[in-house]
Amino acid sequence: MTTFRYVVDNLGGNTAAAILRSYIKPKSLCSIASAYFTVSGFELVANQLEQCKRFRLLLGAEPGADPLRMAILDIWKNIDIRDSPKQAERAVKFFSQENVEIRLHPGPFFHGKTYILNHPEPIFEKQNNITTTEESERYRPTQLIYKGPTITKSDNAAALVGSSNFTYGGLYQNAELNLFDASGESTIELLTWFEERWQNSKDIKEEFLKLLQGYYKPFAPFWIYAKALYELYKEDLEGPEEGKPGSTIELADFQTAGYKSA
Incomplete structure (x- = not known):
């Protein structure tokens, strides 16, 4: 029987959540870009993310949409199903850490999602003049030049790229289409793409935490x-x-x- 080597589609147990749980290493650096986030999606990989040395989440919802509102709707919808208030409390505890960052991309909307796992320190230099001698039609110039350490096989760098949002549906339930690179060959290029957007994004950590805290803190009668x-x-x-x-x-x-x- 033929099996998929690179495709991750959430079918037949071939879930994005399973890939992340298997490949995220303790004390690693991980960066995720997604249009949306839900605490039920976070719960699927919380055990692994809580062991990361540093974690960055970049949200990039389409114009007119509110990724934070979607997170709240997910909590209400799943209160009786997955005990979402406790999941929200766990997410707040995680995102409150100094080594965890969350930003919102101002646009244009990016529909692709990426999970960059066990990557090196994102050390980049910015150059003003972009010159190239490459003639490939696929070449896209960038001002950012990676200056971090070289990736080795022992780093276990990996990346998942495709349609899966950082939500319960995207990581586990929906029929998706992602490609998984377990070799780490695409890591630096994806990290550069991520860094371009990260540097121009807005820090929403305080707003994000306040929003989630309101859904599990007890109130006096x-x-x-x-x-x-x-x-x-x-x-x-x-x-x-x-x-x-x-x-x-x-x-x-x-x-x-x-x-x-x-």
Whole structure:
């Protein structure tokens, strides 16, 4: 029977989550670029990521979409299925560490996702003038020149590139299409691509943590009761619309006009 060597599609147990769990090494450096993130996706590989020396997550949702809102919707949807509040608490503990960073790419939207595992220190120099003698049609110039250590076989550098978002569906459930490079040959080029976007992205760590913390921190019964009362009576508390009298009696337009001119 023929088996896939490079393709990872989440079918027949050939999941992206299994690849990440198998290849992420303790005390390693890992960088992930994804349009979206969910705590249920993080939970699939949390045991491995928590042992990383440094971790970077770059989110790049399409225009008009909010990757943080998707993370919250995932929590609510799976509260009874996967105990997502506890997953959120674990994610907050992980992302609160100094060696863990998270940024949001301002655009243009990148649809490709990459998981760069056990990579060397991302040491780059920027050059202003780009010159090349290469004639390949596939060549794309970059201002960043990698100056870090040479990758050796013992580094176990690897990379997964394709359609899988850093979500439960992307890593485990959906039918996806990714290519896996276990040799590390593509690591420096992918790391350069990642660094280009990372340097121009916005740090959203504080916003990200505050958002997730609100979904597992316990509240005193008084505040739950106060919130319920506010939602029930907030229209009365906020007062009448501008230009309308403060009355519970519905007035016709000519009556409202008479009130305003009185």
